Amino acid sequence: MHELLLAALVPLLLSYQAPGTSSGPPGLVSVRGGRTRIGSTFAEVESLVRQRPELALAVAGEAPQFTLEVEDFLLMPTEVTNEQYLAFVRATGERPPRSWAANAVREGQRVFLDEQARAKREAQQHGASVQDAAFDPAAWWEEHWRAVTWEVPPAELAHPVVYVSYAQAQRCARWAGLRLMTEFEFQRAGRGDSARTYPWGEDWDDRRYCQSLHAGRDATVAVGSFPEGNAGGVYDLAGNVWEWTASPFDPYPGYKPLRVELKDRVVETFGPFSSEQRVVVGGSFQMDKTGVRLPIRKATDPTQATSALGFRCAASVAPGLDAAQWIVAQDVLASALGKDTQWSPRSAVVRQRWTSSAGESKVPSYRVITGYEHLLACPVASLAASNPVELGALCARGGPVLFALLDLPFATSAPALGPGKHLVAWRRADAGTQGEKHPKNAAFESGGLDGLPGFHADADCFLFLDLDGTPRAVLPAAPIAFSREKPGRVELASDPSVGDSLTFVLCVPSARTASKGFFFELTLRAPAQTLGSGWE
Numbered sequence: 001m002h003e004l005l006l007a008a009l010v011p012l013l014l015s016y017q018a019p020g021t022s023s024g025p026p027g028l029v030s031v032r033g034g035r036t037r038i039g040s041t042f043a044e045v046e047s048l049v050r051q052r053p054e055l056a057l058a059v060a061g062e063a064p065q066f067t068l069e070v071e072d073f074l075l076m077p078t079e080v081t082n083e084q085y086l087a088f089v090r091a092t093g094e095r096p097p098r099s100w101a102a103n104a105v106r107e108g109q110r111v112f113l114d115e116q117a118r119a120k121r122e123a124q125q126h127g128a129s130v131q132d133a134a135f136d137p138a139a140w141w142e143e144h145w146r147a148v149t150w151e152v153p154p155a156e157l158a159h160p161v162v163y164v165s166y167a168q169a170q171r172c173a174r175w176a177g178l179r180l181m182t183e184f185e186f187q188r189a190g191r192g193d194s195a196r197t198y199p200w201g202e203d204w205d206d207r208r209y210c211q212s213l214h215a216g217r218d219a220t221v222a223v224g225s226f227p228e229g230n231a232g233g234v235y236d237l238a239g240n241v242w243e244w245t246a247s248p249f250d251p252y253p254g255y256k257p258l259r260v261e262l263k264d265r266v267v268e269t270f271g272p273f274s275s276e277q278r279v280v281v282g283g284s285f286q287m288d289k290t291g292v293r294l295p296i297r298k299a300t301d302p303t304q305a306t307s308a309l310g311f312r313c314a315a316s317v318a319p320g321l322d323a324a325q326w327i328v329a330q331d332v333l334a335s336a337l338g339k340d341t342q343w344s345p346r347s348a349v350v351r352q353r354w355t356s357s358a359g360e361s362k363v364p365s366y367r368v369i370t371g372y373e374h375l376l377a378c379p380v381a382s383l384a385a386s387n388p389v390e391l392g393a394l395c396a397r398g399g400p401v402l403f404a405l406l407d408l409p410f411a412t413s414a415p416a417l418g419p420g421k422h423l424v425a426w427r428r429a430d431a432g433t434q435g436e437k438h439p440k441n442a443a444f445e446s447g448g449l450d451g452l453p454g455f456h457a458d459a460d461c462f463l464f465l466d467l468d469g470t471p472r473a474v475l476p477a478a479p480i481a482f483s484r485e486k487p488g489r490v491e492l493a494s495d496p497s498v499g500d501s502l503t504f505v506l507c508v509p510s511a512r513t514a515s516k517g518f519f520f521e522l523t524l525r526a527p528a529q530t531l532g533s534g535w536e
Contacts, residue, residue: 023536025177025315026356027367028074029233036188037195039252040295041065045269048290049260053267055290056260061271062295064254065195070188074315075181077365078223078235079160079243080172082152084359087370088172097163098141099307101150108140108148138305158222158360160241160310166278166302169244169311177352177372179322181314183247183279183297190237190294197293198238199231204289210239213288220285220308224363235363238292241310242280242300249277249299272299284308319536320350323407324378327421332405335467337423341402342381349488349504350376353534373409375490375535377504377522380404386512388482392428400425400463403508403520413499414525415454415464415473423465426477426520429458449474462522481519485509492531500531 040048040062049056082100089096098105112135123130164172173179181189190199198209206214209229211221224235231237251273258269277299283292286308290296300309316322324345332338352374359368380403385391395401404424411418449455449463452474460477491503502524507517 024074024317024319026354026369027076027365028178028313028315029077029365030317031073031075031185031189031232031234032192033070033072033188034193035067036070036184036191036193037065038068038184038187038295039063039065039297042258045258046260049258049267049269050262052290053260053262053265056267056269057272058291058298059296060258060269061249061251061255061273061297061299063258064252064256065295066253068184070184072317073181073185073188074317075185075189075234076178076312076314077230077233077363078361079241079310079312080169081158081223081359081361081368082161083157084176084368085161085164085172086152086157087368088175091371092171092175094168094171095142095145096150097161097305098137098145099163100152101141101145101148104144104148104150105137105141108144109135109137112140156220158224159220160223160236162220162241162307162310163305164244164310165305166244166300168305170246173311173313174323174326175372176313176369177323177354177374178313178315178369179326180244180246180311183245183281185314186237186243186245186281187294189234190231192232197295198229199234199294200229210236210292211285212239212283212292213286215239215285218285223361224366233364237282237294239283239287240285241282241308242284242298243282244300244309244311245279245281247279248275249273249279249297250275274299276302278302280309318346319352320348320374320376320378321345323350323352323374323376324348327376327405327407328378331421331467332423335423335469337402337465337469338405338467343405344379344381347488347507348376348378349490349506350374351490351492351502351535352376353536355534374407375409375492375502376407377488377490377506378405379488379506379508379520382509382511383518384511385518386510388480388518390512391426391480391518395426395428396430400427403518404504404506404522406464406504406522408524410526410530412524412526415475417464417473417524421467422472423467423469424520424522425463425465426480427461427463429460462520475522475524478521482510482516483519485515485517492535494528494531496528498525499528500526502526502531 042063045059045063048059120130200209210226220240251271260267279297280300281297283296328343328345354369355371356367356369359366385394402425406422408419449471452471455474462475462477463471464473465471485507488506494500504522506520509517
């Protein structure tokens, strides 16, 4: 009896999620958004240049100060540590930082110098010369890292990871179900509603608040080593290592070059702006107190990877938003079918789950993320129809109507889909096109529909397609509902007798009827125990 009751409850337990109960990514802290003062005033920049004219180029891009509304967000309490990056490297096969193989790099340098000396001796014997070449540790590591032994120094597991490029930082963030913060989120975390210079205020003490040039050690330290320097539970916003952001190094609104007249000369400040460069923030152990201020922003080539450059991850409060934005920008907009379509990542529906461990750091809230998966559907922004009849006419004129993208971590059995990304289109029944080989929409012409299991030209259906538009599977479609807009949802269920199922319900707004939308319901099935537990 108890077993029967439990079996009946499983579908309900999997599908139920109370509003607002998602715990979100492990180890991140909430940062309240609001109107945030970004950058420095022209007067503050001029004062810095008068005191130290050599800083003109470094501080030119900080002005003018302006106010920006920053949304609530989630942020790692520390920089990404070596142990966190190690979990990413082990899971994905990413190239590790060369600081994890210092002995191998030194040995590579020794061999390089020995070979260069041998080449010189041989050249001298033949009356020739060999031009000296410099050993490039980054190039050597990129070529040899797969063939050498590396490990994180045990004493540095809780130190911030360094020698990580912008692309590597992005990949790590995405693997963890997160993203890089923006420079504006960084300043929001450090300043809140104030315009303070440092996360802790205006006071300065060489060894009390942060790991800077004044702290007495020319190296990174374990994250959270300066608890008095935290702001709202976020540590090391000043010093230790520079941190990558997702922001391009563009001028602030109202920027203009600043002309500062000194006693012996005139200094003109010009920001070295470039949208190809990325902003890094926070300063590092190599910087003095001017270089670890909250408004400091440095233009950095995305390929750069140094001993004083790391990153920390952030996340939007809305579940699925970051993943949907990433997939649309990086995958769908580069595809043949999705590139001309307007998408709505803010309307994405998702279930997600993380695994994590405690790690070495004792910073409150700190966790090491060890895995992430999601079940995600993102709808298009709108459909150019005012009711289901017009939607059918739209399909008749232009072929199947693209309305969503899916991203799945596992294969499904009905329809038969592999893991990964799929586009979804709705096709109206058309008894007059039996034997149709090429839908009218040219993007679908990479393959016929008749060969797809379950396809019937006289029945409404959903088409699942590769990103290039190739049809892969068909699912019968119930009549499309049309009513007042409301958020979509994901429902999960498990029944040992029939297997697992996941249902995406998506609302796509009508571009012609205000506040109403088309509702598409997709139910996918998988073998029993495919879903597992832990979904939020």
